[in-house]
Amino acid sequence: MVEIPLTKQQAEMLIRIEAKLLDPPPPSDYIDRVPEKHRLENTKTYMFTHHKDKCAGQYCVIHNMSDHSMRNFPQQFRYDRYLMERICPHGIGHPDPDDPKASDRYESIHGCDGCCAGA
Numbered sequence: 225m226v227e228i229p230l231t232k233q234q235a236e237m238l239i240r241i242e243a244k245l246l247d248p249p250p251p252s253d254y255i256d257r258v259p260e261k262h263r264l265e266n267t268k269t270y271m272f273t274h275h276k277d278k279c280a281g282q283y284c285v286i287h288n289m290s291d292h293s294m295r296n297f298p299q300q301f302r303y304d305r306y307l308m309e310r311i312c313p314h315g316i317g318h319p320d321p322d323d324p325k326a327s328d329r330y331e332s333i334h335g336c337d338g339c340c341a342g343a
């Protein structure tokens with residue numbers, strides 16, 4: 225699952241629209257449960273994301289990280305590419321292996337120094 229890089233107001237508006245379209249209607253606490261605020265791993269940065277119900281059972285850069293080799297690196301969300309990255313100690317951003325784009329040949333192109341090898 226990819227993050228929803230929105231302000232809280234934008235996220236709440238989208239969720240209200242989405243809730244109206246759902247059939248059957250979602251539980252009344254649906255709007256309160258989403259969005260969730262999460263701290264990116266190894267950072268002090270918070271962002272609003274999808275609710276954990278949405279990615280249940282899949283690897284997720286927020287809710288269900290796999291045991292990959294870059295778990296110690298801080299996460300950084302690239303709003304320009306809609307891609308979660310892990311910043312290695314040399315300052316290079318590598319696609320987070322739990323972002324579906326990381327397995328896409330085009331989307332995963334980055335200036336790599338080899339630190340994501342084996343992830």
Ligand SMILES: [Zn+2]
Binds near residue numbers: 225274275284285287
């Ligand atoms: Zn998730």
Ligand SMILES: [Zn+2]
Binds near residue numbers: 314315316
């Ligand atoms: Zn590196």
Ligand SMILES: [Zn+2]
Binds near residue numbers: 317318335338339340
């Ligand atoms: Zn890399």
